Amino acid sequence: MFQIGGLIVLCGLLAQSTAQLGGLPLPLGQVVPLPLDQGLPLSVTPAVPLKPKDPAGSLNGALTNGLLSGGLLGILENLPLLNILKPGGGTSGGLIGGLLGTLTSGIPLLNNIIDLRITNPQLLELGLVQSPDGHRLYVTIPLGLNLELKLPMITSLLELNLRLNVTAEVLAVRDNQGRVHLVLGDCIHSPGSLHISLLKGVAPLPVQGLLDGITDILNKVLPELVQGKVCPLVNEVLSHLDVTLVHDIAELLIHGVQFVIKV
Numbered sequence: 001m002f003q004i005g006g007l008i009v010l011c012g013l014l015a016q017s018t019a020q021l022g023g024l025p026l027p028l029g030q031v032v033p034l035p036l037d038q039g040l041p042l043s044v045t046p047a048v049p050l051k052p053k054d055p056a057g058s059l060n061g062a063l064t065n066g067l068l069s070g071g072l073l074g075i076l077e078n079l080p081l082l083n084i085l086k087p088g089g090g091t092s093g094g095l096i097g098g099l100l101g102t103l104t105s106g107i108p109l110l111n112n113i114i115d116l117r118i119t120n121p122q123l124l125e126l127g128l129v130q131s132p133d134g135h136r137l138y139v140t141i142p143l144g145l146n147l148e149l150k151l152p153m154i155t156s157l158l159e160l161n162l163r164l165n166v167t168a169e170v171l172a173v174r175d176n177q178g179r180v181h182l183v184l185g186d187c188i189h190s191p192g193s194l195h196i197s198l199l200k201g202v203a204p205l206p207v208q209g210l211l212d213g214i215t216d217i218l219n220k221v222l223p224e225l226v227q228g229k230v231c232p233l234v235n236e237v238l239s240h241l242d243v244t245l246v247h248d249i250a251e252l253l254i255h256g257v258q259f260v261i262k263v
C-alpha cells in the first residue's frame, strides 16, 4: 500500500517537474529510480475509459476469456465419452447401450475399447454474426479435441481429431428496473457439424469398419453432449460480463445498429 501510494506521488511529482521544465528532457541519472521490480503496472491506464471503438472485438475477447476462465477446456477434457462408447460402462448404459446395439449390430468391437483419453481440448477463434435486423448476435464457438483410443486388436493408439461448432444466440433484454442485460437465446450445434479426422494410427481394413462405427456413434452423441455442457457455461459467462460492455452492446442491439463488421 505504502509503495503504491509512494509511486503515485512520485509520478505526480515527475509529471509536475517535467511540466515545469517545459518538456526539457531530464537526464536519466537525475530521475529517482522507481521501484519497478515490485510487480506494479508500468503503464498508467487512462483516467477516462474510452467508449470501446470496437464493441464486437471487445465482446469477442470478453466471451473468450469468460469461457476459458469458466473451465471450458476442462469440460471438454472430461466429457464422459468412455461411458458412452463402452456399452454398460456407465450409468447411462441403458439408453446408449440400446443405441449401440442397433448401430453395431453384429460388431461387438466397441465392447473392447480398452481405454479412451481426451487430449488437447481447444477453443478456436470465436465468430460473431449479427442478424439482418441488427437485434441479435450469433456467436460461433469452434471447439476441438483429440481422442485417443486404445483397442485390443491394434497395438498403436488410434488418435482422432474432433471439431464441432456450437452457435449461441445472444439477445438484449431490459428488466423491470430498465437495466439492460445480454441473455442467451438458442444455443445449438449445426446438424452434421462434427468433423472427425484420423490423426494417428494406420487403419487396416477391419479397423476401418470399427472407425466408421465410432464415427457414427460420436456423431449421434457428442454434439448433444458438448452442447449440453457448453451452453450453460455461455449463459454463465454472459451474466458475468463487464457491465459497461453489456450496456454498450445491448444498446446497439436494442437499436438494431449494425456493429459487427462482415468479413
Ligand SMILES: *[C@@H]1O[C@H](CO)[C@@H](O)[C@H](O)[C@H]1NC(C)=O
Binding pocket: 127, 140, 142, 163, 164, 165, 193, 194, 195
Ligand atoms: C465452424 O464455423 C466456421 C465459421 O464460423 C467454419 O469455418 C468451420 O469450418 C466450422 N467448423 C466446423 C467443424 O463445422
